[in-house]
Amino acid sequence: MVGEGSWIFDESFNAAKMLEYESKMDEFIGENPLDACCIYDTSVINKRMLLQISGLHPFIFDTDSFTPNYDYFKDTYGHVCESDECRQLYMGTATMASEMFRIRGFYTEDHCKNVSRLACAIARKMNEIRLAGELETAGMIHDIGMMTIFSEMIGKPGKLAWFESQLLHEHPLVGYELVKKVPFPRPIAKAILEHHERLDGSGYPLGLKGDEISIGGKILAVAEVVSAMSFYRIYRDDYGVEVALNEIEKEADRFYDSDVVGACLKCFEEGFEF
Incomplete structure (x- = not known):
């Protein structure tokens, strides 16, 4: 406007x-x-x-x-079903959608499943029990917006062109738009929208800072980067769980919430593995 x-x-x-x-x-x-x-x-x-x-x-x-425009991103849902049957339906829908990534060959490992499991574990470690179930679903479909991106871009070696970066930076917003069409619990769509936001405002697509990012978004961001950095990507030389954990520990309080990082590290110390 x-x-x-x-x-x-x-x-x-x-x-x-x-x-x-x-x-x-x-x-x-x-x-x-x-x-x-x-x-x-x-x-x-x-x-x-x-x-x-x-x-x-x-x-x-x-x-x-x-x-x-925060009027656009405000809560728009009415009643959301919270029964066990609905939760199973939510997770089933998310699993079906994530299977599209495997079919298209976006990732060589179970990235979406890894993000789902780790985000759920971090939330439980932080005593966010209800949110844990919602993030389990969100993790499965956090990259659903990538379906609009050319698959060649995902595995492209080297730096992306400017227009390719713009397309990539839109995928959380596209995912948010898609997920809004399903009556998932609200934190699911919100976490998907925010999973590439960073505390210092350097993230995308909205450039949110600090407490502008929901706790679900903060947890999903850490789970996503740990999973992504733990496995080989053609555009990155260093990878592995140790590399990923060192990265989030180094950038705690700048990019990532320190409480979330601490909970993530404890999960791995206590035996979590991909």
Whole structure:
């Protein structure tokens, strides 16, 4: 919701103005990493309509940069089923979705299953018992947004091109959009959205900092990086569980929550293994 105004809300339709509007949109999108963009003149929109419009847009262009639109990422679900049967259905759905990664050959190891198991173990170690079950499901589908990315990118050696990095950085948001369509418990979608966020704000897709990241997102972030760094990737020379644990311990309080890191280290000390 940006810029100098939109004629969409004019009382009468004017084809010439509409073409001018579309031209401005094409120019703006060409200059920014966007798939689509809308411009509104907020001075002529009542507050109720503004809130409804705001809830449709994940980012807002403010002055010269994009910022997350928290109206878009707010809770939208009604009642969520908490019965054992529903939990089994959630996990079954997640397992089915994660199987797509194995079929497409995204990972040589059971990455999604590893993230699921480790995130669940960390949550239990932190006495987040209810969250443990939710993260078990979230871990299985945390990379569901990668289904929109070319498989050649996943195993590409060396540095990704700029546009490839942009696509990659969108996968938590794509995953969030997909998971929102299933009435999972809310922390599942939120953790998937945040699993590449970092405490110092250097993560993606929203650049959240510190306590802006949910505890589920913090746990899933640690579980994801430990699993990823424990196994061979064509674009990285060093790997292994020891390498991964040294990494999270070194970056505790900068990238990763120190309590989550401590719980993760204890899990491995007490015999957790992939």
